[in-house]
Amino acid sequence: MLSRTTQTPSLTDREARLAAWMLGPTVIVVSALVIFPVVWNLFLSLKTIALADLRGPGLFDFDLTLDNFRKAFFDYDFWPSLLTTIAYTLGGSLLSIAFGLTAALLVHGEFRGRGVLRGLFVIPYVAPIVAATFAWSFILDPQLGVLNWFGLKQGIISQPIPFFSQKWFPIQVLGTQIRLPLALLSVIFFEGWRYFPFAFLFILARLQAIPDEIYQAAAVDGAGPIQRFLHMTLPQLKTVLSTLFLFRFVWTLNKFDDIFLLTRGQAGTKVLSIKVYDYAFGEFDLGASSAVAMILFFVLALFLMIYFLWMVQEDESIYQ
Amino acid sequence: MNRERIETGILRIGRMVVLVLFLVWVLFPFYWMIISSMRSLEDIMANPSNLLPDIRQLDFHSYYAVLFEHGFVQYISNSIYVTLVTVILSVILALLGAYAVTRLRFRAKRWMSAGILGIYMFPPIVLVIPLYVLFSRMGLRDSMNILILVYLAQTLPVSLYMLRNYFHSLPVELEYAGLTDGCSRIGVIWRIVIPLSLPALTSVAIYTFMIAWNEFLFAFMFLDTPEKFTLSRGVVQLAGSVHLSKQLVMAASVIVTIPILVLFILLERYLVKGLTAGAVKG
Numbered sequence: 001m002l003s004r005t006t007q008t009p010s011l012t013d014r015e016a017r018l019a020a021w022m023l024g025p026t027v028i029v030v031s032a033l034v035i036f037p038v039v040w041n042l043f044l045s046l047k048t049i050a051l052a053d054l055r056g057p058g059l060f061d062f063d064l065t066l067d068n069f070r071k072a073f074f075d076y077d078f079w080p081s082l083l084t085t086i087a088y089t090l091g092g093s094l095l096s097i098a099f100g101l102t103a104a105l106l107v108h109g110e111f112r113g114r115g116v117l118r119g120l121f122v123i124p125y126v127a128p129i130v131a132a133t134f135a136w137s138f139i140l141d142p143q144l145g146v147l148n149w150f151g152l153k154q155g156i157i158s159q160p161i162p163f164f165s166q167k168w169f170p171i172q173v174l175g176t177q178i179r180l181p182l183a184l185l186s187v188i189f190f191e192g193w194r195y196f197p198f199a200f201l202f203i204l205a206r207l208q209a210i211p212d213e214i215y216q217a218a219a220v221d222g223a224g225p226i227q228r229f230l231h232m233t234l235p236q237l238k239t240v241l242s243t244l245f246l247f248r249f250v251w252t253l254n255k256f257d258d259i260f261l262l263t264r265g266q267a268g269t270k271v272l273s274i275k276v277y278d279y280a281f282g283e284f285d286l287g288a289s290s291a292v293a294m295i296l297f298f299v300l301a302l303f304l305m306i307y308f309l310w311m312v313q314e315d316e317s318i319y320q
Numbered sequence: 321m322n323r324e325r326i327e328t329g330i331l332r333i334g335r336m337v338v339l340v341l342f343l344v345w346v347l348f349p350f351y352w353m354i355i356s357s358m359r360s361l362e363d364i365m366a367n368p369s370n371l372l373p374d375i376r377q378l379d380f381h382s383y384y385a386v387l388f389e390h391g392f393v394q395y396i397s398n399s400i401y402v403t404l405v406t407v408i409l410s411v412i413l414a415l416l417g418a419y420a421v422t423r424l425r426f427r428a429k430r431w432m433s434a435g436i437l438g439i440y441m442f443p444p445i446v447l448v449i450p451l452y453v454l455f456s457r458m459g460l461r462d463s464m465n466i467l468i469l470v471y472l473a474q475t476l477p478v479s480l481y482m483l484r485n486y487f488h489s490l491p492v493e494l495e496y497a498g499l500t501d502g503c504s505r506i507g508v509i510w511r512i513v514i515p516l517s518l519p520a521l522t523s524v525a526i527y528t529f530m531i532a533w534n535e536f537l538f539a540f541m542f543l544d545t546p547e548k549f550t551l552s553r554g555v556v557q558l559a560g561s562v563h564l565s566k567q568l569v570m571a572a573s574v575i576v577t578i579p580i581l582v583l584f585i586l587l588e589r590y591l592v593k594g595l596t597a598g599a600v601k602g
Contacts, residue, residue: 254443
């Protein structure tokens with residue numbers, strides 16, 4: 001840095017001071033309410049602490065232990081819950097991207113009403129989560145839900161299907177009976193509906209950036225629309241699709257609201273984020289709750305690291 | 321007929337069919353929410369699958385009940401307070417921060433720019449327990465103002481990032497002219513930067529509005545007193561207490577959805593920009 005030559009503060013000093021004033025509030029708020037909690041969460045996860053100890057004197061004691069992680073890993077439903085989390089995360093991410101791709105291909109191109117369509121497609125994503133989950137719960141309700149009534153009236157089903165409250169749903173396929181994880185599939189389907197607009201917006205932007213000339217050239221060479229999609233459009237979308245997958249994966253992994261509001265984690269939908277809540281407010285064990293949150297955080301950090309390494313290699317971003 | 325024509329023809333028809341089905345699937349929950357909120361419980365029980373109810377039979381009783389018998393007038397005003405204060409503070413702080421990061425020289429600048437984006441990846445479920453412990457300990461948890469602070473921390477990184485990108489694209493020469501003419505930094509921001517950045521500021525404002533208005537987890541965990549409930553928190557409370565009166569829950573859902581939907585219809589362009597620029601978490 002420049003050394004001070006005069007008594008009055010130099011321009012550099014004054015700029016730095018002004019910058020500190022302008023950025024200060026943001027830095028304080030974000031440090032106190034984002035960075036500090038993560039660090040403190042690590043501390044809490046290494047302590048034996050119950051919800052009742054909250055006001056006690058031991059909250060800041062430095063008596064660290066790995067008991068919480070031991071409890072979390074050896075809990076009878078940790079591994080089933082991890083499996084559910086992986087299925088939910090993979091299924092939710094892939095489905096929302098598949099629907100997003102479909103929507104983008106439907107809207108791509110020049111036609112009247114295109115802007116309106118684009119706006120309508122984004123609505124599931126901007127609506128409040130409580131409204132979206134209650135609307136779907138009502139539609140799929142076994143007693144009063146319109147879908148079950150419709151199915152019964154048309155003779156498609158013989159009895160109502162409790163979409164969000166039944167764990168296994170037996171179906172006959174080629175003479176053998178298989179069991180579908182019904183509630184889990186229902187929440188995955190909800191994820192697909194709610195988050196496809198996110199994928200849709202990115203894919204549409206990328207589609208519009210592909211120059212028309214290459215399609216015209218391919219058409220002249222005799223490639224049909226399906227061939228053009230498979231051999232020209234899809235490769236162009238490779239980067240945006242993989243980036244979307246990573247973002248959706250990380251966020252679905254940590255998603256709490258949707259499952260909590262739809263099933264409360266019942267009927268085979270208990271993902272790890274629900275366990276964070278259950279430990280804290282069901283078993284009143286803050287330590288174990290923080291330990292599960294920490295496990296989620298490590299997985300997230302791992303994926304983000306992979307992403308940034310991959311970005312450096314690809315040297316091409318989603319914004320291009 | 322060659323293959324090109326056949327494929328194009330089939331695709332065109334198929335596309336129309338899929339498009340219509342897709343639209344129905346996307347919008348039906350909202351249609352059903354509105355319709356159900358205006359039907360009586362007896363009507364729903366008698367004929368749950370009536371897709372086109374009789375217009376003359378629609379009544380607004382559930383709205384009256386939700387607003388005046390279940391405290392939603394209070395929730396609406398709470399939500400408006402929390403959301404507007406968050407929006408105003410977020411826009412001001414992001415504006416100042418983004419200006420500092422793009423126009424001023426200081427030591428931690430590069431580190432700051434990179435840190436901003438990394439931070440917004442931290443998921444709420446990881447933050448909620450330690451913050452719950454912290455604010456409970458301090459006796460501050462059950463408060464709308466604490467909620468505002470949390471929402472600020474959640475939205476500021478993305479807001480700052482969006483404005484920073486926008487400021488990079490603005491010509492600096494005008495601001496230099498202002499400075500040499502004797503304008504102070506604050507004067508330059510007020511007279512030159514703000515008027516030039518109105519579109520970006522609108523994006524930031526509506527993005528923050530959406531996050532604060534829709535937020536559920538922190539409102540659910542932090543607020544205990546019904547007088548302080550935001551709308552999202554109030555809808556969940558209502559759904560838990562009037563188990564069978566689905567039409568009330570649907571009316572409440574319509575009430576919480578309408579403001580964000582109206583804003584979205586009016587300012588769609590800006591919101592889409594906000595959603596894509598920050599790759600908003602959710």
